[in-house]
Amino acid sequence: MENSFENPMPQQRMALSAVAQEERVAFYKKTYAHVAVGVLVFIFFEYLFLQSEAVVNFALSMTEGFKWLLMLGGFMFITNYAENMALKTPDKNKQYLAFGLYILAEAFIFIPMIYIALTYLPQGSEMIQQAGIVTLALFSGLTAVVFVTKKDFSFLKTGLTIGFFIALGLIVAGTLFGFNMGLWFSVGMCLLAGGSILYQTSNLVKKYTIDDYIPAALGLFASLMLLFWYVLRIFMSRD
Template sequence: MAYLDMNSGTLVANASETERAGFIRRTYLHLGGAIVAYAALTTLLIQSGAAKPLMQLMQGSMWSWLIVLAMFMGASYLADKWAHSAISKEMQYAGLGLYVAAFAVISTPLIYGALNFAPNPNVLPSAALLTLMLAGGITFTAFTTRKNFSFLAPFITVGSFIALGVILASILFGFTLGLVFFGIMIVFAGAVMLYQTSQMIHEYHTDQHVGASLGLFSSVGLMFWYIVQFLMSLTGND
């Protein structure tokens, strides 16, 4: 959701072409920087030897994974609030950095598993390519149609609670999330990115590029997360 400070900046939809282009450029530069920072942090965690203990911690018991998940959700909420802060740019960057770091920590075991245990060694590059193509297609659609997809908000909210409920049930009752769930979540992540991109175009102010980049990064990260799991499950069933 966009958090607007009506006393600063101009709505992107009402801005001049120059202002709008500058906002979009800054947003995607920050998105690119966040992706690079995420890749660097994940690589550092793996090469430092921290990935295996993290995996063991998260797989140790259902309670350890629930605690990690709860901490990530709390960090995400705080990061989003900071990144949309009207107080200072430093607070906004702190929010973006916090989310990137939190996502790197929670996803490192998945990346480590894909590198070391996936039947197909090309899972990660394939997932990265598919994420790039899907994200690019969604971005192209949002910018070419110029349609406001804010109507997706209630569906995304309900879908988020349903997905969280299924994940919690799988942890508590020990059943495995399969290809169908991962496929649905990839589509869901695409809808989230379409919504976030639409918000960036229609609802954000021209000085909210940090918050906009966090929204895009979170949706791209969610998409990548489930594409990796989808491909691992797919190749594991061959």
């Protein structure tokens, strides 16, 4: 098992672009099934976190000033580590561990926003459900665009990279100087998240082999959660 990466089975490590349509369909089914399970596990982790007053208070305390930057930095470190682990190892156990670690980090960073919505906003539970439905609808629609048109959206990579760096700079500046990004920033981030979904989906065939459905699912899950974060912010800004 240890040397399976160095001496891969031809079928196991074959690029997705080189296999028959039936095998691609099987890969897509596995990938999107793992994304769906990831969403369910995220909900489960979020529920457990919200049951602990100590965890909630700690997460809320990390939203103040420089602590929020530390929290974002820790989140980025953990998620990047998980993504690299999933991509660089053929070991399924390590890939699942990386996926689970990523989901756990996402659930933790969502605690303050979910808690505020549930505790302080009228019909907060319904608002979260509506944001989730809108997010899944957008995700499904963007995914369908890629599969129906078969268009290559890899050209979005440069624009997405620049956009995310600009967004990160604005978030840091907003934290340091205490200004609110506002509704239009959330709208812009939704557009970036949508572009990321298009890019990740169209890149499935080029980037992965037929055995890489877990790393593929992790990438799509990351874009889905980014979209959900800013869709929920838009819903919350109405109250």
